Amino acid sequence: MSDQKTPCLYCQTLNEAGQSDCKNCGMPIAEYHPQSRKRGLKLFHKAFWLIVIFCVFMIFYLPR
Missing domain, CATH: 1.20.5 (Single alpha-helices involved in coiled-coils or other helix-helix interfaces)
Structure with a gap:
């Protein structure tokens, strides 16, 4: 498992770095967070x- 977490732009849930969809709301994770x-x-x-x-x-x- 990676230590990096990427926040979802919609619900702000922290997701693992390699995921393509948010584990909470299901929206796609942005490739680059603003x-x-x-x-x-x-x-x-x-x-x-x-x-x-x-x-x-x-x-x-x-x-x-």
Whole structure:
């Protein structure tokens, strides 16, 4: 058995990671949960590097 649990988007019941349907309400389990930490970090990393590149570009582009 896996230690990972995936919450159902409809009833918030925790289900095992490999299940395709919720054990409580029977609704399909989302492949990616919208509040997933991994998804949030991925978005943060993209935004962070975009801002870093923009700042470095502006350092050399702007007149002194």
